[in-house]
Amino acid sequence: xxxxxxxxxxxxxxxxxxxxxxxxxxxxxxxxxxxxxxxxxxxxxxxxxxxxxxxxxxxxxxxxxxxxxxxxxxxxxxxxxxxxxxxxxxxxxxxxxxxxxxxxxxxxxxxxxxxxxxxxxxxxxxxxxxxxxxxxxxxxxxxxxxxxxxxxxxxxxxxxxxxxxxxxxxxxxxxxxxxxxxxxxxxxxxxxxxxxxxxxxxxxxxxxxxxxxxxxxxxxxxxxxxxxxxxxxxxxxxxxxxxxxxxxxxxxxxxxxxxxxxxxxxxxxxxxxxxxxxxxxxxxxxxxxxxxxxx
Numbered sequence: 001x002x003x004x005x006x007x008x009x010x011x012x013x014x015x016x017x018x019x020x021x022x023x024x025x026x027x028x029x030x031x032x033x034x035x036x037x038x039x040x041x042x043x044x045x046x047x048x049x050x051x052x053x054x055x056x057x058x059x060x061x062x063x064x065x066x067x068x069x070x071x072x073x074x075x076x077x078x079x080x081x082x083x084x085x086x087x088x089x090x091x092x093x094x095x096x097x098x099x100x101x102x103x104x105x106x107x108x109x110x111x112x113x114x115x116x117x118x119x120x121x122x123x124x125x126x127x128x129x130x131x132x133x134x135x136x137x138x139x140x141x142x143x144x145x146x147x148x149x150x151x152x153x154x155x156x157x158x159x160x161x162x163x164x165x166x167x168x169x170x171x172x173x174x175x176x177x178x179x180x181x182x183x184x185x186x187x188x189x190x191x192x193x194x195x196x197x198x199x200x201x202x203x204x205x206x207x208x209x210x211x212x213x214x215x216x217x218x219x220x221x222x223x224x225x226x227x228x229x230x231x232x233x234x235x236x237x238x239x240x241x242x243x244x245x246x247x248x249x250x251x252x253x254x255x256x257x258x259x260x261x262x263x264x265x266x267x268x269x270x271x272x273x274x275x276x277x278x279x280x281x282x283x284x285x286x287x288x289x290x291x292x293x294x295x
Contacts, residue, residue: 010291013116017109018284020193024200035198042194047107048162050188053181054127055166062170065128068246071229071238072132075250076102078228083220092213095145096268099261100254100275101221103137106130108195109283110252114245115192117291122245129249131163137257145265202256203277210271214278217254221279222286225250244294251290253279 027033054060083101087094104110107130114126138157142149154160176184229250233243254276262272 009117009295010288013113013291014284014288016116017112017196020196021200021203024197025203026200028201028204032204033201035201038194039198042191042198044158046187046191046194048158049184050111050191051127051131051159052162052166052169053184053188054124055163056169056174056176056181056184057124060124060170062167065125067238068125068128068242069132071232071236071242071246072129072249073136074232074236075225075228075246076104076133076136078231079221079224079250082224082227086220090216093268096262096271097213097217097275099141099144100217100258100272100279101224103133103141103255103258104221104225104249104252105199105255105280105283106133106249106252108199108256109280109287110249112192112196113252113287114248117248117295118245125242125245129245133249133255134159135163137255141258142261145261145267199256199280202259203280205273205277210274211278213271214274215282217275218279218282218286221254222251222283222290225252247294248287248290251283251286253283253286 055062080098080102083098084094087097090097106126111123111126111130114122114129138154138160142154226247229243229246232238233246238246256276259269259273259276261267262269
């Protein structure tokens with residue numbers, strides 16, 4: 001691939017994502033917008049529909065992706081192990097700094113990024129990475145913030161239920177009637193642009209009073225992920241084509257869910273918000289570099 005074509009592909013991948021994010025940002029600046037209800041519907045209906053539609057597809061076999069599940073879980077956990085001593089060194093609270101370094105924006109940014117970069121064939125892989133990160137976030141992540149979290153309450157969440165049902169559907173090899181499948185697919189297709197728009201709206205809340213912590217986290221997040229990905233690649237090994245996806249996954253900025261959980265558990269939410277939002281802004285530089293390396 002020549003350099004001109006490569007840069008054109010990177011531009012064609014990144015530009016549409018950030019156009020939608022910017023539309024959300026400027027719309028919310030002109031007309032302050034509360035995305036709480038929209039985000040709740042997205043988490044409860046559209047994203048579960050996307051997950052199930054991918055996992056219920058005829059050519060999706062969950063067993064084939066288990067090595068990728070292990071690799072992405074290693075990246076999540078490895079990022080936390082790398083970020084832990086950095087938090088101690090800088091005097092940051094563990095519960096404030098480490099979870100955002102572990103749990104990245106594999107939904108709002110990761111899924112559309114990989115689909116635009118690698119085509120529709122990348123959607124199952126992007127969903128597998130998102131599911132792995134999200135399951136760890138809702139279980140280990142909430143436990144890190146509050147060890148008294150009840151497991152049963154997590155198991156009732158729509159994303160967890162759709163994942164479990166999708167795994168069962170995939171293993172059994174069942175087929176969905178076309179009319180129902182089209183309805184589920186259409187619901188799932190709403191989720192990706194809505195996630196990007198919501199990210200833009202959330203960008204209006206950036207607190208530059210915590211800019212130093214935000215910048216540090218914006219550097220530590222992709223670096224810790226890439227280090228963990230290479231450690232796994234060198235020690236355990238993974239398919240070459242999957243390693244490219246793993247690098248993109250490792251470079252993603254902190255997930256917005258980190259801020260939402262920090263707010264719920266009152267774990268310095270303003271600092272976490274700065275880390276999440278500045279980290280996503282800094283990904284404007286990090287993601288094109290990762291795409292250049294992978295492509």
